[in-house]
Amino acid sequence: xxxxxxxxxxxxxxxxxxxxxxxxxxxxxxxxxxxxxxxxxxxxxxxxxxxxxxxxxxxxxxxxxxxxxxxxxxxxxxxxxxxxxxxxxxxxxxxxxxxxxxxxxxxxxxxxxxxxxxxxxxxxxxxxxxxxxxxxxxxxxxxxxxxxxxxxxxxxxxxxxxxxxxxxxxxxxxxxxxx
Numbered sequence: 001x002x003x004x005x006x007x008x009x010x011x012x013x014x015x016x017x018x019x020x021x022x023x024x025x026x027x028x029x030x031x032x033x034x035x036x037x038x039x040x041x042x043x044x045x046x047x048x049x050x051x052x053x054x055x056x057x058x059x060x061x062x063x064x065x066x067x068x069x070x071x072x073x074x075x076x077x078x079x080x081x082x083x084x085x086x087x088x089x090x091x092x093x094x095x096x097x098x099x100x101x102x103x104x105x106x107x108x109x110x111x112x113x114x115x116x117x118x119x120x121x122x123x124x125x126x127x128x129x130x131x132x133x134x135x136x137x138x139x140x141x142x143x144x145x146x147x148x149x150x151x152x153x154x155x156x157x158x159x160x161x162x163x164x165x166x167x168x169x170x171x172x173x174x175x176x177x178x179x
Contacts, residue, residue, distance in 0.1 A: 012065035012104035015097055016042055017170055018050050018057045025055040033094040036061070047176050054178035060170030063148055067104035071096040100168060108136065109154065110169035111147040115162040121145070124163060127156045139171060146171060 013035050020030040032049055036042050043059070050057035075096040079085055085092055096102065113124060124147075128135060133152030138145050144162070146169075154165050 011068055013037075013068060013097065014065055015062045015094065016046050016059060016173070017062075018046055018059045018176070020050075020053070020055050020057050024058075027055070032057075033098070035094065035097065043173070047174075050176040051178040057176045057178070059173045059176060061173055062098075063108050063110045063166075063169050063171055065104040066097040067102050068097070070102045070104075071099065074099055074102060103168060107151045107168070109149045109151055110166040110171070111145075111149060111154075111157065112141075112164040112166055112169075113145040113147060113162060114164075115144050120160075120162060124157065124160060127160070128152070131156055133157075141172060 016034045016036055018032040020027075022029045030053070032046060032053075034042050034046050046059060050059070071093070075089075075093060078092060078096070079089075111124075111128075113121070115121070125135065128147075128149060131153045133149050133154075135147050135149055137148040139148070148171070157163055158165050
């Protein structure tokens with residue numbers, strides 16, 4: 001009988017990230033990352049870390065899943081090039097997962113839409129569809145929307161003054177305030 005817990009091996013994971021921005025807090029910017037194994041538990045643990053550290057934090061989730069096999073190759077190359085990095089391997093693993101080349105499966109885009117005007121949103125959706133795009137998810141933000149789409153020709157969409165393309169972004173989940 002084994003003393004260690006059996007954990008399922010997965011080819012793809014998402015990452016939760018908490019950002020403490022200087023414009024919202026006194027002191028330097030900070031970032032915490034955690035690999036999602038169980039979304040609810042990992043989110044609660046990250047929220048508690050943020051509360052304990054104090055200040056205002058914004059928690060996000062990666063739009064694209066991360067390929068653990070590609071990340072493992074990136075990590076091994078990094079450790080061969082810099083063996084001293086083995087002292088902070090957990091942090092290096094999360095860094096590996098966030099590399100552009102470690103996106104798993106079909107790449108998704110995030111459109112940061114800085115308007116809630118129905119006419120602008122209608123125009124945006126028409127341009128997405130005419131460019132062979134598809135809105136997979138839309139998330140309300142404070143001053144607009146985040147549209148998660150499949151990869152498509154974004155040239156027409158990016159001409160709109162209220163749209164920014166983020167090719168490998170993070171979906172806003174929530175704000176957390178600490179002591």
